[in-house]
Amino acid sequence: MARRGRFAIVNVWRSIRDEPVSVLPLACVDAGTVDAEDLCVFEIHYADRIGENYFAAHSPRHRWYYYPGMVREEAMLIKQWDSDGALVGGPHATFALHSAFVDPTTPEGAHDRESIEVRCVCVYEPLSEPA
Numbered sequence: 866m867a868r869r870g871r872f873a874i875v876n877v878w879r880s881i882r883d884e885p886v887s888v889l890p891l892a893c894v895d896a897g898t899v900d901a902e903d904l905c906v907f908e909i910h911y912a913d914r915i916g917e918n919y920f921a922a923h924s925p926r927h928r929w930y931y932y933p934g935m936v937r938e939e940a941m942l943i944k945q946w947d948s949d950g951a952l953v954g955g956p957h958a959t960f961a962l963h964s965a966f967v968d969p970t971t972p973e974g975a976h977d978r979e980s981i982e983v984r985c986v987c988v989y990e991p992l993s994e995p996a
Contacts (some may be wrong), residue, residue, distance in 0.1 A: 871989040874942035874945040878982040889965040892931035896958035
């Protein structure tokens with residue numbers, strides 16, 4: 866089904882510490898603020914194939930968002946790939962650019978971030994044609 870229809874790969878990320886995340890929290894870029902020229906493609910060489918991925922060059926247009934103090938009971942969903950997405954821009958982008966960052970408000974002596982993530986494959990039912 867995934868070869869013929871739309872599919873997406875989504876990471877489910879969450880902290881596994883008892884304390885809220887304060888060291889190196891995650892942030893995502895608003896896809897509507899990213900242009901194609903912001904993307905830097907690079908190859909990943911595996912034993913049996915060559916893949917590609919993207920880095921993003923900094924742009925003052927980028928709007929970053931993060932959720933401070935995330936706790937174990939909260940999860941962040943991060944789109945890794947959407948077969949029906951536009952590569953960049955708009956609300957329906959192919960992937961979500963994201964990164965950990967140094968938060969200058971992190972208290973001295975805060976616990977390091979410990980987290981876990983699971984990658985999920987979402988297969989969409991084809992939309993029915995209007996009658």
